[in-house]
Amino acid sequence: MDQASEARGAGRPLRGLAAAALGCAGLAACATPMPTRLPPTASSQSTARPYSGPPAPGSTAGLRGTEKPYQIKGIWYYPKADRDYDEKGIGSWYGEQFHNRRTANGEIFDMDVPSAAHKTLPLPSIVEVTNLDNGRKLQVRVNDRGPFVDGRIIDLSKAAAEQLGYGRAGVAHVRVRYVGPAGKTPFDQPRMIASAPPPSEPRYAPAPRTRVYNSGLPPAQPAYDAPPPPKAADPDYVPSAPSAPVVPAEPAPVLAGAETVNGGAGSAYRVQAGSFANRGNAERAVAQLGEAGETSIEPIQRAQGVLYRVVVQAGPDEAEAFGVRDRVAALGFSDATVLRP
Template sequence: MTARLLKGACIVALLPLMAACATGARSGGGPRLPVVTDPAPIVSGTMRPYQIRGRWYRPAEQPDYDETGTASWYGDQFNGRPTATGERFDMYALTAAHKTLPLPGLVEVTNLSNGRSLVVRINDRGPFVDGRIIDLSRGAADQLGLLQQGVGEVRVRYLGPAPRLGSAQPVRYAAAVAPAPAAPRPEPAPEVGAYWIQAGSFSDRRAARQVAGRLGERATVDVTGQGDTPRYRVLVGPWSDPDAAEHARQAVVARGYADALLISGR
């Protein structure tokens, strides 16, 4: 998006992957949100005032940013182009553009029409349309239920700096606040030939179920071990493509499960 509008934005080298998050409770209860313990530095060039179509925008630190307005989304036209942070725009990743918040950062976006919430990585500038406060990637819009109508009323809350990026495996997904889990279902073992993310291994079945519930519908509990020492693994998946599985693993890490592993059902 900003490859056309902000050609002079500072492009920085991607840093080694050191994303490690803990979880913190949302005020007033509800889903738990990520707290970044190893934040990426703000891209200094993106904090300079800039002008688009005769209008000036002045980026600034806004720790208390909490705004309601219209969200839009962008996709194919900008897919693969550099964003304002120097990251490549992936329309299926959970990212977004904002006019003035620090980059890269994390925001919680809530679709006010259906209550769905998602934590996305802000790595671009926009949208430069009056009345719109955030421009979501196609993937983020899809998960929030905004893909078909194109725009919708949302609440955007700034959470703070985003985690660092890795040069070989960029963090393509931010943390998604999953909806409440569906009714209990069977807990299958990993499928042969599939890739799974192991979010954790627990000695207590209830603890494993709680973690699976926080990670959403694709999370299940697999029992391993025998006798008096069973282990309960929380598995997320499956994915048939190892790259997609790795991107999903990084999303689980961003949710606060820093020891998440990519495993194969082979």
């Protein structure tokens, strides 16, 4: 009995310690907060951007070549038709480097024919491009992909950029609006020419002064061989307030030294083929431009000497003027420019 009592007495402290440890663990568990799922804050979420990763497997099934996603410089682009597409940005143009090469849809790129390149709109399709710097707009056929430069939303052919008035500048602020699908070939579309902005509202002009007669009608006048007497002599005439005297306009100055080589009158638009310091070179240019139209040499006096400018008359229509410019460029004067009236 004494040994059993001693064993039970020795185990009591151990059981007490175990109970105390269990109690402390329970208290600690109650004091520790449980993790919760908090909604993400705005700062923890990244800014929403268009998806630029690779397409999901099987997502391109049934799409033809120009409808499939493609990758340029590590970025994926997803072509699609967007009837509500209407965007503003920078427009550029491309020309000789890609002339006579294949476009993204297999056509032959001609820099002298209006066309355009876009990153995602269907090929081919029609878009309306407005030059926000001058108000001119043009409907053009999209048959290529690009431009792949930040901030640029469309790349036009050289001819289209010139019609919109930024061929020399290279870039312009433009608005691009999706119009609809295009014909299968470029020949299915009518020729497109840029339209000028609408004319500004005419200034108010006061109505002309009218003579007022007491009887309501002017007095009858007999037939005279000589001019009739002034109306102021009529007893029935009530003169109105005198109007301001009319000052005849001075005639426009004539450019001194202009020489017409092929004859003919001047026109509103002209095409400058080039400027030469040597008159003999200017005369050779005139001979070379015989097929382009009426050509003239305009001597321009400068501090460094006389400069001989060779110009071709282009007519009153601006679109026709750009056509003359293309003919002049085809004859070897690639820097030909349209001179506005």
